[in-house]
Amino acid sequence: MADSYDVIIIGSGPGGYVTAVRAAQLGLKTAIVEREHLGGICLNWGCIPTKALLRSAEIMHYAEHAKNYGLKIDGTVSADTKAVVDRSRGVSARLNGGVGFLMKKNKVDVIWGEAKLTKPGEIVVGKPTKPAMQPQHPVPKGVKGEGTYTAKHIIVATGARPRALPGIEPDGKLIWTYFEAMIPQEMPKSLLVMGSGAIGIEFASFYRTMGVDVTVVEIMPQIMPVEDNEISTIAKKQLEKQGMKILLETKVTKVEKGANSITATLEGKDGKTQTITADRMISAVGVQCNFENLGLEALGVKIDRGAIVTDGYGRTNVPGVYAIGDVAGPPMLAHKAEHEGVICVEKIAGVPGVHALDKLKIPGCTYCQPQVASVGLTEAKAKEQGRDIRVGRFSFAANGKAIALGEDQGLIKTIFDKKTGELLGAHMVGAEVTELIQGFVVAMNLETTEEDLMHTVFPHPTLSEMMKESVLDAYGRALNA
Template identity: 60%
Template sequence: MADYDVLVIGGGPGGYTAAIRAAQLGLKTGLVEREHLGGICSNWGCIPTKTLLHSASMLDQSRRFGDYGLDLEGPVSPNIDAMIERSRGVAERMAGGVAVLLRKNKVDVIWGEARLVGAGEVEVLAMQKPAVKPQAPKPKGVKPAGRYTADHIVLATGARPRSLPGLEPDGERIWTYFEALKPAAIPDSLIIVGSGAIGIEFASFYASVGAEVTIVELEERILPAEDAEISLFMRKALEKRGIAVRTGVAAEAVKNGKSGVSITLAAGDTITAERVISAVGVVANTEGLELEGAGVDLSDGVVAIDEFGRTTAPGIWAIGDVTGAPMLAHKAEHQARSCAEAIAGQAAHGLERGRIPRCTYCDPQVASVGLTEAQAVDAGRDIRVGTFPFLANGKAIAMGADQGLAKVVFDAGSGELLGAHLAGPEVTEIIQGFVTAMQMEATEAELFDVVYPHPTISEVLKEAALAAFGRAVNI
């Protein structure tokens, strides 16, 4: 008899969700973790970055108190040590909360690094020194390293920062998000290589706290995964904040010196800054697991799975970043529930990758779901496109945050909502309106009939949909 019905490797958003859901379904469950419960998301990604970005937002708001009729004596300045202390405190609280949830659901936590050693068997090795210093202490009551057997093994090992040749992080001058979240001081100047969500969020934060920021992007536009119209809007918005943007250029040579880092661009010029953040994406953590020997197929560096997380090896499942793009916590959590329910023989719902929202928490925020306009055209769809500016939204005007854009893409024949793309205040909160509409297979007719509260930012959803069919009133 196996030690566990389900043994999960990795304690991030996907891993701990899978473990808890499996336990809720009556399965004896264990979870192996080598560094920190909550994973990168809670400890070094989603949560601490948003904490810092909220501090930056409060700082930016304070600089505009006069615009809101408020008198403030003296300028407000950032206290970076206090910002970081608060951010790390929030991260530690999240990690501690995961430990409580696992105990509450009677999930055994096994501390160490796992590898597959046979059919249904995992060897857990004690970690002498973790790759990343844990934010929270090891939880109490963990089981020791050793060999454990399970009927089902779930791989949820996540991902780590990608390293480019010549731009290898050194922890001093060239940073990943680990160092960027805990700087000893705010650099006077900063180059960020890569303009996906991670790069743009750090550009936004460091610009707010006083650094001179330059973004370098290989693609022709920033936020290349977003709709082209949103990318253009965001470039103008960031440049208005004083952030320099260089697109369509590669970093060909990097010289790391005692006083700073110089990067020679393919365009021929050289830019220099005190620090560099490498934000060129992440790669799946598949090394050391002995996956090939277990019969687990790897495709392009990630684990190949079906819609419920089954791998090519019987009894082995995988979820989250280790299964490839999009590498997002909410995708991992959804996969985790589907996987656990499939293992338990429940009616599980597979992942609809085209309905996963994407959010970037910069200033202004960016959020989207589904196809961009270009993707819909490339797919051969006959489309209707509607846009609505936040300049015409009463709540945005009242907030003094009227710079934004809402864009929707519909199938012209059926009225199917194919995609939605937003840039502006609080759009990471309101995008779920469009996500829900897509999941419910709503057409433009249903969206027209929804009554939106007034005045709210969410009214831009209705207005953009109306605009796509020539029915907008407020523009």
């Protein structure tokens, strides 16, 4: 007889394991299915280990510029590539173990294998049909294995994988995805990064700080295309000041592989071509959802634009089948997956007052140097919607804390509805903005107006003061500019 649950979640990434914990808290008998590693891509090969790498790069940057802070470091500052990578992998392993602890603590059954929906309310778990893209963590003790399992509610949280362009497929040696870029055996002397979204720019920033000659190629007119153009422009100038080469409105049309290098043919918007040779290339042209081989098509689950179609509560068109996180479409962010999962399972449990996911209030962060963060509408999008807006700006160069930190290059930008005072969007570039952005996210969720923000006391001296000054500037009342 098949083991029966209230909820089974397929995939243990941030969306999956957080959903499992919340389901257990709500008294639902819960199981989670995983085929590679607890914590999914984010904890093992994405969000967390990349931030560990970027932290090493940040320390390297400060060491190289110690004299700017009145300090002297005798000798040459250099990176131990193996030690940097080992630290990153250690951070990942620690968190991977933490997810296992959370499952045990909340009495969530872990089922090890690859799941397929055979009919509504039933899955069959077998051995993975293909090897993991990277070496797996050891199978945790006490997990369940192959077999048939049933549940009233099945939540698909299988995430996404690197997208490959035809003819420029990653090979793991010369052309990398973010998997290989995270564990270099040695630093290449030169690197070509194809794509300037968050993944591409973060790796470009890491490798450039480590002394690599980096060129970024982007087909769109700006780097980080989802960001406000003004913010992207400032970030581009800062990255170029660090020695990074950035080619916009340019595409890679062909890549030829040598013994230990690649030669890429690049085509600009004017049709002119050039070639560039680099030791390695990172393909960072986005991701694609992992919805194949799950049995979804046979059940009639609707797929559109490569993602599972859901409503604001994670429900698909097939009763009892849900999807959350990357597999349910953009924005493909870990915190979106977590929140989406909580909404989904609380709706299942009948928790009163559950609101559908509002994607406009999901912040985005890019951890390059300088950092970039945003929430809500860009200035262009607000105008595109016909909004009558007020725009406020405040420069890091006018903030005492930023100057004291030696981080005086950046901007805080706010966008308000002129008629109602509604905060429509906030966009930042500069030191620690990935931490600052949450203040505006909270404000938007509380439907805070410009007047509320103007009457809020911000501590001094802090970077956060710039947030208030940007609001004041939108209404011609900036005090320090």
